[in-house]
Amino acid sequence: MTEHLANFPYLTCMLLSPVVGLTILLFLKEERGLAIRMVALVAAGISFALSIYTFVAYDRVLGGIQFVEKYEWVKGFGITYFVGVEGMNAPLLLLTGIVIFTGVLTMWELQERVKEYFIFQLALVTGVFGVFMSYDMFFFFLFYEIAVVPMYILILIWGSTRKIYAAMKLTLYLMAGSGLIIPGILLLYSSSGLFTFDMVRLHAVQFSPWIQKLAFVMMYLGFGVLAGVWPFHTWSPVGHVAAPTAVSMLHAGVLMKLGSFAILRIAMYLCPQGFQYWAQLMALLAATGIVYGVFVGLAQTDLKYVIGYSSVSHMGIVGLGLATGTLDGLNGAVFQMFAHGVMTALFFSSVGFIYDRTHTREIHELGGFSKIMPVASAFFITAALCGAGVPGMASFWAELLVLIAAVKVFPIRGLFAIAALVIGALFALRVVQNTFFNEPNPNFIHHEDVSPFLGLPRMILIGFLIFFGLFPQVMVGLIKTSIVPFIQGM
């Protein structure tokens, strides 16, 4: 893969902007609420703007890895600071930018320990940006851990509903995953004989089949925990429910994509034969997750649990797309990572607004919200329709690509995944009906609708969903530039 050096360190700026922001926050007093929020917003805004810039300015004709910055870090171990952008991570950087920016706006009304909250949130997002742009396995894993750890604290302090249990469960699961990832990475590192963590260089090495099989399954399971692969998904709905709104947005919207992206970027990229060997299993687990997620979601009564299980199902679509190993499937998988991220962020953002007012998320206690808060309800309903796979939204195209590719490679599993769409529609509409339609609950009738400023983050999210729903080629064309050489290299 060709590498094109950057003429300006865009990626480092994107990465460091939250770090600078959180450093400034450390020196601000807790009482200066507005200043704290503004610093967080500006830090997130700079990253957001740069992520849009890299998405738009990436030269699709030139291809390869662009905006590359490469500095040796620890020569003895072969660790380099190597970041870059190509078609498959540009959408994910954009996604992270969108979600952190709208996340800060969503948490504008937070009152409790505002300073610490934004510090941890910016630390978390630094890790996420780092994972998506790194081409060095050491940095990749380092950023991965940076992204996971602040989650524990964020849920523990600002969470709700069994937060201690959820934070503990989440962290233990993810640590267990890391316990599988490290040996996998070290196995590849030591058996390559190159003493380098540089993925592009390691890709040129032909690992022996059994090393590939072993390393692949370790990394697949390890990263799969974070990607919410059935049956290792159980931490995720619990975690979503307990986390505060913007953390849920980041968590479901971006963090789960770290796992699936890592499977694509490290496991499949470096161990193609291992992938061929385990693809059947991947498809089976993914299809099971798709069907299981919608059925469990159907029985939930807590709004956030419903969204949590819909995430399990939608992440199954990503997994299924990866398992096909075809151009269409991988295009669809990356597109679905992006589309699901924006959609889930919208989901949690809308629920957060309602929960902040009513202090309940029980579906049967809510009801008739369209009468009380028409705008806030419209945001949730849009997300639900997107989740139900209505065309005109980004996720329709992603699902189309994955499902059609899946029918070609795994016909039976593909058909099950398509059939799950009906249940998906049923459960989305059931929630919408019980929460937003029918007679309003008199207890909540005095609440005011969302103001234009607070509605802004949701409008941004809907704008992206609809833009990529109407012009899918903007996204697919970009993703394709990196998937084509990726498939050829496999």
Place this chain on the structure above:
Amino acid sequence: MGFHLGSVDPLFLTCLAIVGLPALAFGIIMVFTWWRPKLSLGISLTCSTIPLVLAWWLFFTVKGTSLAQPIITQVNWMVSDAIIVPFGFHIDPVSLLMLVLVATISWLIQIYSIGYMEGDPGFARYYAELSLFGMSMLSLVSASGMVQLFVSWELVGLSSYLLIGFWYEKFSASEAGKKAFVVTRFGDIGFYMGLAFLLYFMKDLSLFGLGIADINKLGLTHKLTEFQITLCALLIFCGVCGKSAQFPIHVWLPDAMEGPTPVSALLHSATMVAAGVYLITRLFPFFAASPTAMTVVLVISTITLILSSTIGMVAKDIKQVWAYSTISQLGFMAMGLAAAGLAHGTLFAGYYHLTTHAAFKALLFLCAGVFIHHFGTNDFFVMSKEGGRKLLIPMVTVTIAALALSGIFPFAGFFSKEAILGQLWHLDNKLWVGMGLFGAFLTAYYTFRVIFVLLFPPRLPQPRGASWGSLGHVLSPHCPGYLYLYPGLPAGAAGKVSPGRSPSPCNELSPFGVGGGLRPERHRPGLAGLGLPEGQLDRLHQQIPHN
């Protein structure tokens, strides 16, 4: 950038305006003007009038298309590897006529709703959703590729969900909306799988964009085995069953009458439910390549026809009667198409009944709306007791529409039903034509049950004062009548249903055919006077291959 307009083709831009303007209206109303009812109405009406004019303009000016040689103008919407999705328009006589029909009926419903929905708190939202529906339906009938058609198909389902559940604070309404969406989704999943299998079978053929013309060629050139065609056709037929409310997933349509009455007229009678039958028309050569699939269609549609007619005979709610009647007529159309497929006929009969039915069923619903609005009840026995027949104009128009629905000469229904029965007659097994006749008889029975109950109440008290309704209210129901009910158009088109064949035996057989064995050609005069598109229909007819 992968997304670009190829060459700027004026026809493409015209079609894009027809499809895009209502979408624009939906967006503007939903984001900016949802709290300003009058302004939203203005936007919505503007964005439905321009497509109406453009659609008629295309109808009269586009020359040189035929079913065999459609004009296809498209750009790439999404290009992955094996999955290529074009966005564009497939212009041929069938889609041109359908564009005009959909644009006209949506426009009339928008006019009618000004009075019907006046003062409703969701007035602006209502118009936004009508615009969304208009956009998706127009795109559905003119789509050049199956994926675009499927997208529009789903969007039609979405807008129907929103419109049925329009009064969402009512539990029954939100329940009915959900039911409609989920039940039709069941069918759509089959459709989805059908498309996936089609791509699966065609995986050796690169650059296969699932274009409608390409799929029809597959049917004609036998590139696929018959089993493969049958499988795909039957899966796609699942989608048809859902949308066109065919047995056994017809259950959503009667519930869907919870929506406002103009919506029932627009979605659940004239346009949306016809989408399913329209899809069979669109893919007729493909379906016809599989006799097995066509036999299944024939059986399902016959069951639908008889079953829903018998339910319609006992319903007390006037909208329910029309709803079941719609189901049965859709079954009748599908029978016509299936029979044509089996007997190597043309798609003309079923498609023709689709267009005539759209007009008289919209009229029936709009008249029902006037009655319901006036008496505040859906039960036509109550309406009758309270003096329903005193509403003169609606009473006259509902009777005219009922005559057309029952297939009485010289109204449109007579000619289109005759055409279908003519197709059925060509099947070897005469059972089917018998079932068709029986269904037609049941139709006449339940239709005139409503009319007679309304006309001859058991005991007539003092009427509550006859109402003429608001202007738009009273006038717009007539328009479909003027367009389609009078003999010109049916005579012009149906007159040549089966040239070169022996005179259709159904003329003598038909129990409702007052005109008996009269050949329809003699009744052509009405046409020119009304300025109806005689030439277009003749053209449509001539271009259908006769084999």
